[in-house]
Amino acid sequence: MSKSTDELFKNVISHAKEYGFVFPSSEIYDGLSAVYDYGQNGAELKNNIKTYWWKAMVQMNDNIVGIDSAIFMHPKIWKASGHVDGFSDPMIDNKDSKKRYRADQLLEDKIAKYDSEGKTDKAEQLQHDMDEALKAEDLTRLRDLIIEHEIACPVSGTRNWTDVRQFNLMFSTQMGAVADDADTIYLRPETAQGIFVNYLNVQKSGRMKIPFGIAQIGKAFRNEVIARQFIIRMREFEQMEMQFFVRPGTQKEWFDQWKAARLKWHLALGTDAAKYRYHEHTKLAHYADAAYDIEFEFPFGFKEVEGIHSRTNFDLSQHEKFSGKKLQYFDPEVDPKTGKPYGNYVPYVIETSIGLDRMFLLTMINAYEEEDLSTEDKQDSRTVLHLPPCLAPVKAAIFPLTKKDGLPEKAREIMDKLKLDFNIQYEEKDAIGKRYRRQDAIGTPFCITVDHQTLEDNTVTIRHRDSMAQERVPADQLDKIIGDLVSW
Numbered sequence: 047m048s049k050s051t052d053e054l055f056k057n058v059i060s061h062a063k064e065y066g067f068v069f070p071s072s073e074i075y076d077g078l079s080a081v082y083d084y085g086q087n088g089a090e091l092k093n094n095i096k097t098y099w100w101k102a103m104v105q106m107n108d109n110i111v112g113i114d115s116a117i118f119m120h121p122k123i124w125k126a127s128g129h130v131d132g133f134s135d136p137m138i139d140n141k142d143s144k145k146r147y148r149a150d151q152l153l154e155d156k157i158a159k160y161d162s163e164g165k166t167d168k169a170e171q172l173q174h175d176m177d178e179a180l181k182a183e184d185l186t187r188l189r190d191l192i193i194e195h196e197i198a199c200p201v202s203g204t205r206n207w208t209d210v211r212q213f214n215l216m217f218s219t220q221m222g223a224v225a226d227d228a229d230t231i232y233l234r235p236e237t238a239q240g241i242f243v244n245y246l247n248v249q250k251s252g253r254m255k256i257p258f259g260i261a262q263i264g265k266a267f268r269n270e271v272i273a274r275q276f277i278i279r280m281r282e283f284e285q286m287e288m289q290f291f292v293r294p295g296t297q298k299e300w301f302d303q304w305k306a307a308r309l310k311w312h313l314a315l316g317t318d319a320a321k322y323r324y325h326e327h328t329k330l331a332h333y334a335d336a337a338y339d340i341e342f343e344f345p346f347g348f349k350e351v352e353g354i355h356s357r358t359n360f361d362l363s364q365h366e367k368f369s370g371k372k373l374q375y376f377d378p379e380v381d382p383k384t385g386k387p388y389g390n391y392v393p394y395v396i397e398t399s400i401g402l403d404r405m406f407l408l409t410m411i412n413a414y415e416e417e418d419l420s421t422e423d424k425q426d427s428r429t430v431l432h433l434p435p436c437l438a439p440v441k442a443a444i445f446p447l448t449k450k451d452g453l454p455e456k457a458r459e460i461m462d463k464l465k466l467d468f469n470i471q472y473e474e475k476d477a478i479g480k481r482y483r484r485q486d487a488i489g490t491p492f493c494i495t496v497d498h499q500t501l502e503d504n505t506v507t508i509r510h511r512d513s514m515a516q517e518r519v520p521a522d523q524l525d526k527i528i529g530d531l532v533s534w
């Protein structure tokens with residue numbers, strides 16, 4: 047990471063804290079690793095991102111519905127899905143620093159180092175060797191690679207490594223008063239399984255016809271070996287997932303469609319397309335027949351924000367096997383090839399899975415600007431969040447010019463009308479310029495000033511965040527002006 051991007055990232059993190067977007071969790075107790083809280087503006091921004099996604103999925107598609115399944119689920123679900131046996135990362139400890147690392151991460155960092163030193167051959171060879179070892183689940187080989195490539199612990203600087211072992215990422219807890227093995231349940235590491243186990247309930251109660259989708263937003267928990275890069279890798283995070291159930295044989299076509307649709311959703315927020323790219327998975331999970339990530343260029347490089355996976359009928363078939371219940375769909379449509387209905391089958395699934403917290407960070411980074419406003423005779427600057435208006439935590443701020451002459455009362459009267467439709471903030475403290483800066487810093491698209499003229503002709507000054515241009519408008523048009531800009 048170059049100095050300036052490194053600095054930019056640090057500035058975004060401290061801005062997020064200073065302006066009530068993201069706080070380290072349990073901060074007065076020195077924090078809890080890889081856990082964060084969203085503050086007053088962060089909660090609004092996060093909710094708006096959720097709404098933007100929910101509308102694009104559920105409201106805009108008449109064959110997609112949304113659910114909200116419980117975090118706790120029957121433990122057998124995680125056996126069936128493969129998480130109990132396979133949802134793990136290869137972990138290694140340094141005996142001197144007692145620090146724990148992901149073996150593959152150490153190797154990836156080394157590959158990046160080789161690349162940055164122009165040692166492309168070495169980088170490619172190591173990538174190949176690591177991929178082979180991961181595919182064969184050969185933990186000894188992973189350790190050997192760490193030793194061969196002289197990888198040292200970033201903390202102690204020594205190469206005194208333990209063996210590599212698999213570390214399951216699921217958090218477990220006990221349900222009920224009696225603690226024995228049978229009571230062990232897991233905090234879900236993905237929201238998807240709540241959709242799979244409910245798919246027939248939704249299909250039947252909603253009389254859904256294939257193809258149809260089920261969407262969900264909710265918390266997921268992973269005991270990540272190492273937490274890095276702020277809210278990119280958290281132990282408690284939120285996912286927005288949609289499982290789309292299709293007729294076997296049509297998955298390729300739906301996969302392509304969702305892959306394109308999801309990138310379009312990102313770009314519709316006005317983000318520079320050059321900041322996005324697709325990454326194709328060449329090593330597919332055993333149940334997948336295609337997988338792409340949508341990656342965004344964060345200050346520390348391209349990173350996955352969303353995955354689009356063609357999961358075949360793996361999950362539903364596994365749940366049939368483990369629950370003993372039929373999860374087949376009866377398709378009454380006639381197959382033109384046979385002239386008969388398609389009949390019973392276990393649907394195939396295309397999944398789109400986006401990390402809400404990564405989307406939040408992406409949005410903050412994209413919006414953040416330290417703008418130089420200096421003129422020949424005056425040094426000036428501001429920090430502004432150019433958030434898409436529909437996502438801004440506060441849509442408009444209302445300022446009485448002074449605290450007297452009935453201006454606060456008039457400002458509040460205007461606010462009371464607007465707040466039925468928009469999140470509005472009232473501020474009367476400090477000079478107008480300072481109030482503008484505070485609103486710029488949280489990305490408020492409009493600042494409305496009520497002055498003495500307002501009392502005479504009911505007009506106000508409205509100031510636009512990005513251009514900083516001001517215009518005088520009738521107060522009774524505010525609803526429409528704000529509404530037009532912040533609508534979805």
Ligand code: ATP
Pocket residue numbers: 236268270277278279280281283284285350351352353399400401402403404
């Ligand atoms: P990664 O390779 O970065 O660990 P993943 O491939 O394990 O991610 P998925 O299981 O596909 O991720 O989860 C879907 C989405 O959930 C990811 O694209 C990401 O945005 C988000 N996500 C996954 N793990 C975390 C985490 N620990 N913290 C925050 N978001 C996460």
